[in-house]
Amino acid sequence: xxxxxxxxxxxxxxxxxxxxxxxxxxxxxxxxxxxxxxxxxxxxxxxxxxxxxxxxxxxxxxxxxxxxxxxxxxxxxxxxxxxxxxxxxxxxxxxxxxxxxxxxxxxxxxxxxxxxxxxxxxxxxxxxxxxxxxxxxxxxxxxxxxxxxxxxxxxxxxxxxxxxxxxxxxxxxxxxxxxxxxxxxxxxxxxxxxxxxxxxxxxxxxxxxxxxxxxxxxxxxxxxxxxxxxxxxxxxxxxxxxxxxxxxxxxxxxxxxxxxxxxxxxxxxxxxxxxxxxxxxxxxxxxxxxxxxxxxxxxxxxxxxxxxxxxxxxxxxxxxxxxxxxxxxxxxxxxxxxxxxxxxxxxxxxxxxxxxxxxxxxxxxxxxxxxxxxxxxxxxxxxxxxxxxxxxxxxxxxxxxxxxxxxxxxxxxx
Numbered sequence: 001x002x003x004x005x006x007x008x009x010x011x012x013x014x015x016x017x018x019x020x021x022x023x024x025x026x027x028x029x030x031x032x033x034x035x036x037x038x039x040x041x042x043x044x045x046x047x048x049x050x051x052x053x054x055x056x057x058x059x060x061x062x063x064x065x066x067x068x069x070x071x072x073x074x075x076x077x078x079x080x081x082x083x084x085x086x087x088x089x090x091x092x093x094x095x096x097x098x099x100x101x102x103x104x105x106x107x108x109x110x111x112x113x114x115x116x117x118x119x120x121x122x123x124x125x126x127x128x129x130x131x132x133x134x135x136x137x138x139x140x141x142x143x144x145x146x147x148x149x150x151x152x153x154x155x156x157x158x159x160x161x162x163x164x165x166x167x168x169x170x171x172x173x174x175x176x177x178x179x180x181x182x183x184x185x186x187x188x189x190x191x192x193x194x195x196x197x198x199x200x201x202x203x204x205x206x207x208x209x210x211x212x213x214x215x216x217x218x219x220x221x222x223x224x225x226x227x228x229x230x231x232x233x234x235x236x237x238x239x240x241x242x243x244x245x246x247x248x249x250x251x252x253x254x255x256x257x258x259x260x261x262x263x264x265x266x267x268x269x270x271x272x273x274x275x276x277x278x279x280x281x282x283x284x285x286x287x288x289x290x291x292x293x294x295x296x297x298x299x300x301x302x303x304x305x306x307x308x309x310x311x312x313x314x315x316x317x318x319x320x321x322x323x324x325x326x327x328x329x330x331x332x333x334x335x336x337x338x339x340x341x342x343x344x345x346x347x348x349x350x351x352x353x354x355x356x357x358x359x360x361x362x363x364x365x366x367x368x369x370x371x372x373x374x375x376x377x378x379x380x381x382x383x384x385x386x387x388x389x390x391x392x393x394x395x396x397x398x399x400x401x402x403x404x405x406x407x408x409x410x411x412x413x414x
Contacts, residue, residue: 079199104130
């Protein structure tokens, strides 16, 4: 019989209601004070349930804690990580809704007017949740399952072990970090201070996801300078920066966008654009599974910039392009024993591992390159980063089961 974790869902609902949205335009660590306040509340909770060495580290703003080993022999130190920030979508006044015993086929009305719905005809994943309890948004915010689900699951697993000392386990280190959604959270992660031999981020999507291959990623800012004069005398003088921005976008491969790609196909994604005749700013993310592919995409950007500057004048288009993270498989291929433990844990629980490459990235991508192999486990969320986000109570419970099973496997005497 499946274990019911009584505090799991109340814990998640409480966390979800707290606005922890990050801000890519901020220069502070964390990027928003609201993340700091949430981390402080979590620190109090970790101390209350009985974890030791609870601290918010100055160097990286991670909240870390330890559950000491209760074994009389040594095993590798296991780390569990998730992030507290939510994505760039309305996170104010989140009101989670609970749909009990969902039938797998009905349309779920999110807002009272029914403007926004979860329709199985659009979101086919809903059909997988017949008979389960779903937690959805109210239509005007995201839910925050990415990654409040992971935070809730890790804390619930730790509390379960503390309340069941008969379960043997090695030393466990947990960490909750900021700013994953803006790609900077793990940049300063102190691997040595964390003290784990291997780790998992609990930051994946639906049941069974086990991810050890991610995109390689770059971020791009485009700045276009025009020339604004009165339209009555504009001929031969005016340069409309917004039209040059349109031209920039048109020079990118039209089919290499998220909505037209899948599997191992990379893309360019325009995420933001603001402009006037005088000046336009654009923001992109660039993704490819292969490092060479990422470089080719960056070279394509450089070629476009040169062509437009040749046409409109030097420095008309300026860019700021930076690598964000790389495909963690470059590291994980030499540490597949960490993946094997997670695979065995899932199979022991009759969960089929889904090891498809993740079309995104996690803090584990960055942390793996720092010397701590860190694949990603499912946390249960679907349609993350927007108003159509939802998560299954049963999937979250199984995520806790998997974490506990990994801990049990790691505790076995070698």
